Amino acid sequence: MTRKVTKAVFPVAGLGTRFLPATKSVPKEIMTLVDRPLIQYAIDEARAAGITEFIFVTSRGKGALEDYFDSAPELENALRTKGKTQLLETLEDTNMDSGAIAYIRQHKPMGLGHAVWCARRMIGNEPFAVMLPDDVIAADKPCLAQMIEAHQEIGGSMVAAMRVPEEKTSSYGILDIENETVGGLAKVRGMVEKPSVGNAPSNLAVIGRYILTPDVLNNLHEAKEGAGGEIQLTDAIAREIDEGRPVHGFQFEGQRFDCGSKAGFLQATVSFALARPDLQEEFYDYLNDIVPLAQAAE
Ligand code: UTP
Numbered sequence: 001m002t003r004k005v006t007k008a009v010f011p012v013a014g015l016g017t018r019f020l021p022a023t024k025s026v027p028k029e030i031m032t033l034v035d036r037p038l039i040q041y042a043i044d045e046a047r048a049a050g051i052t053e054f055i056f057v058t059s060r061g062k063g064a065l066e067d068y069f070d071s072a073p074e075l076e077n078a079l080r081t082k083g084k085t086q087l088l089e090t091l092e093d094t095n096m097d098s099g100a101i102a103y104i105r106q107h108k109p110m111g112l113g114h115a116v117w118c119a120r121r122m123i124g125n126e127p128f129a130v131m132l133p134d135d136v137i138a139a140d141k142p143c144l145a146q147m148i149e150a151h152q153e154i155g156g157s158m159v160a161a162m163r164v165p166e167e168k169t170s171s172y173g174i175l176d177i178e179n180e181t182v183g184g185l186a187k188v189r190g191m192v193e194k195p196s197v198g199n200a201p202s203n204l205a206v207i208g209r210y211i212l213t214p215d216v217l218n219n220l221h222e223a224k225e226g227a228g229g230e231i232q233l234t235d236a237i238a239r240e241i242d243e244g245r246p247v248h249g250f251q252f253e254g255q256r257f258d259c260g261s262k263a264g265f266l267q268a269t270v271s272f273a274l275a276r277p278d279l280q281e282e283f284y285d286y287l288n289d290i291v292p293l294a295q296a297a298e
Pocket of ligand 1: 011012013014015016017018019028057106108109110111112114115132133134260
């Protein structure tokens with residue numbers, strides 16, 4: 001039986017340039033969908049999948065992220081004194097157990113692959129998850145839990161995949177698959193990073209959830225020594241395939257929002273607000289009012 005995945009790496013050392021000027025001082029992962037930071041959605045998903053060790057790869061200027069996971073005694077006391085128990089619970093849900101969370105620095109933004117490699121000593125010799133908090137996934141069963149369940153059966157490395165329209169394939173890493181199997185699993189025989197239009201081997205795109213074997217860290221180590229510039233995680237996973245180790249694409253059930261882009265972030269904001277019982281009605285009425293006006297103005 002495959003070893004259970006209990007560690008997750010959160011690479012959050014990127015510059016977040018698409019959200020400048022906000023990201024000049026606010027880490028992208030602290031930006032909120034309604035009232036919860038992106039990172040909270042990722043942590044909740046990881047916890048629901050049985051992750052107990054959370055490894056953050058951070059960089060300069062990400063102090064707010066570390067503070068976010070600390071307890072806030074003054075705030076908690078103030079809420080307790082005022083009898084605001086519900087808010088207190090909301091706050092307490094964000095606290096992490098002592099020692100469950102670790103931070104490691106990526107000194108230069110040398111790419112996602114390099115960020116994961118920076119966490120190698122904390123990962124050790126066991127399979128681990130990688131979660132990009134930019135990708136927020138709304139699902140009945142959290143995406144990583146779906147993946148870990150499938151991984152228990154099949155082992156190896158696994159990437160989350162979703163179908164994208166033909167014309168969007170050039171924005172993603174695209175999977176070349178052998179055949180599709182039951183339960184959304186497909187054996188991967190190759191991966192192409194951002195193929196030019198018309199050259200994609202499929203329309204199955206890789207998104208920000210991975211379960212990787214420690215072998216991938218060795219591949220990243222060699223990439224680190226060999227190449228300058230950005231070090232891609234997909235290259236290290238593709239090398240697994242070349243060396244004959246199994247890599248699967250897993251088509252999860254759920255809706256993914258690309259919160260690393262402005263359009264995706266806004267779509268997620270609207271969807272999550274509409275799903276909130278306390279906001280639903282008022283927000284829906286507002287949208288109903290403004291959409292016809294916006295259409296008329298076109
Ligand atoms: P992105 O490609 O979205 O880059 O990284 P970015 O810097 O976050 O944002 P833009 O494109 O400048 O707006 C995908 C994920 O990989 C992490 C990012 O923090 C994000 O979670 N990453 C990227 C690193 O941790 N280190 C890197 O060197 C690059």
